[in-house]
Amino acid sequence: MTPQTHAPVHEDAAATHHGHSHGHGAGHGTFKGYVTGFVLAAILTAIPFWLVMGDVLESKLLTAFFIMGLGVVQIVVHMVCFLHMNPRSEGGWTMMALIFTLVLVAITLAGSLWVMHHLNTNMMPMSPEMMKNMP
């Protein structure tokens, strides 16, 4: 970087520094954004509770699918409306960290369930008598 390109950035930072800089840092919410997020989150919470408590759907699999699907949608709503997640905040680094974490979370969850499921099905069958004599 040459000093010529540097100088305006410094001036800009100095100007916005006092009045709480808006250029970088986590995004700032608006009243509308928070209320929108709240209403969406309330609806997305109410639907899965209603599905389970009211025993609405016949198929358990479909209900489970809806619960997890709506949960994911609600997490996205919270991320955008409450945590002000966007690809530009912090020069894109928060988004990068989030994506990296999501990959790790996916590997952890899928890997654990997959490995433990196979371990479970390949275990030697046990009779109740053997179970009683377990340490």
Next chain:
Amino acid sequence: MSETTINEQEERQFYLTEEEHHPEGSTLLGFWLYLMSDCLIFAVLFATHGVLGRSYAAGPSPADLFDLPLVAINTAMLLFSSITYGFAMLEMEKNRKGATLAWLAITGLFGLAFLAIELYEFYHLIHEGAGPMRSAFLSSFFTLVGTHGLHVTFGIIWLVTLMVQVSMHGLIEENRRRLMCLSMFWHFLDVIWIGVFSFVYLMGVLG
């Protein structure tokens, strides 16, 4: 940063001088990275519950234990506390100290209500003989939900600390930065709770 110092540095630059124009942004990025590592802790606990969640050891199942209306109230408490914290941040932007403190206090009360309901639920479960030692399912349940509750507890302690700081020193730059960090922490806990009520409670009761 004046023009002269930059000219002096022109000859020899031994280190990057770029960071200087990032007075508060780096704190928030660092805090975000902490939250991501916290997210991994919860991911592991969710995975544990996913593996052990059906091992009842001939004990009670989620359908026998969980009181969904209570969980719904609990969820509402945390959601209300999220939006009231949002309102506190909006008042902070407008430089209104009193209103910020008021909204923070309301947030704290909702957080306390959440904790009280959760502790009542735990007490009720243990009283029924469904404590963490009863089965693998209950061990992982208490670990996961208890860790979340512990986070909320520390969030409330942090909230009270910041309320004292703001009332003593006002909405100075440092306090704004701290409030933004706690804002991220608080909303993050609500995000984790979405996973808890969906995966642990609703999927558990569904069977």
